[in-house]
Amino acid sequence: MIDTSAHSRRSEPDEYAHLRPLLEDLAQLEPYDPKRSVIRDRLVTGYLPLAQHIAQRFSGKGIAKEDLVQVASVGLIHAIDRFDPRNGAAFLSFAVPTVMGEVKRHFRDSAWPMRVPRRLQELRLSLNQASAELAHRRSRPPTDAELAEYLDISEREVQEGFEARQAYLAVSIDEPPSGHEDRAPLSETMGCEDAALESVENHETLVLLLQDLPQRARVILALRFFGEMTQSQIARKVGISQMQVSRLLNHILNDLHHELVDVPERSEDVVGGRR
Structure with missing residues (x-):
């Protein structure tokens, strides 16, 4: 019989290995045991670098890094509360997708400057993934017809997804273009004096x-x-x-x-x- 607990401990990186006993202790306590909050806080603090690392991966995409860290921390808390070490899996293999899912859900629900139906939000993500995959295969950007065939949708839906993508990031006309702080803001380049x-x-x-x-x-x-x-x-x-x-x-x-x-x-x- 395979010792799954030993396998889990070996799968945990050294920097987090000391937290494994706390996860096991937490799982053995009753829901209202006063020791739970103490151990839970130690686990959240100990695994916080993981949440910060995942938040850093998603930074620079329209949401402040501080907000991403907060969202990732919430995902980490959910992971700690739901994790059961008796299943034999390493905590990181459970926590990483849980935290990333929380961050992605935040992007899906909160990052759009205007309200877009969830169907179009998910379609935008599918188009981004499909475009990258097909471009890699063909060494060129895919056509709408190729994207439609790959995703098993109509070309009209592909066009809707591209239109929705335009609403993902709003640009302030009073700020310089991102990465070009030395340039004039957009408001100074729009329009001209009306001769009429x-x-x-x-x-x-x-x-x-x-x-x-x-x-x-x-x-x-x-x-x-x-x-x-x-x-x-x-x-x-x-x-x-x-x-x-x-x-x-x-x-x-x-x-x-x-x-x-x-x-x-x-x-x-x-x-x-x-x-």
Whole structure:
């Protein structure tokens, strides 16, 4: 008969070998024995470097290392509480997947900056693994069709997974790009001065000026620039000669031009209520 307990002790690294008796002692105590909390605390403290090491493996992926250590520590506590040394397995063979599972679950549930259905979260992970595997086999990035065949899903689902991947990591426009702290933040590279802003101010000023024009002058401008009529057509419409239409248009446009150039003084009049 194989001595599984001896095999487990040999499988435990030397740095944690001294904790094996504590695991066995913990398993023999009743749930409400006051000694449990003391031994449990010693085990958590002793195996804490394991949780820190696993947290370090997942750092740099959008979650602060301190938070990962905390999550990994919770996984370690779960492993200590559930481990039964009488099964013969080494504690690390049980604890490592337990702690890693806790960290991965935290990434799945908390690392997304926007709410994404769990199906798409898991699809993203599957696509990442499949992409790496197929790229290694073919020495090139796989196509959507190849990924779909490999995962036994449709190409539409592959596209959904890629779209979900875009939501995994949000980028602040007020911070420099990651790894390029010497560069300007994204907010300084987006957009430019809108050349049409000045025309907005001119438009609003022109509206006020047009309201001050006599009725006939407004009609002539409307027919010319909105109705696209010729001077002869305007003359027949208004009942005056073409020469009069020409002189009136020149006079109106010159007055409007001078008024627009004098915008600062007109703006003060409007603000002061003198219009």
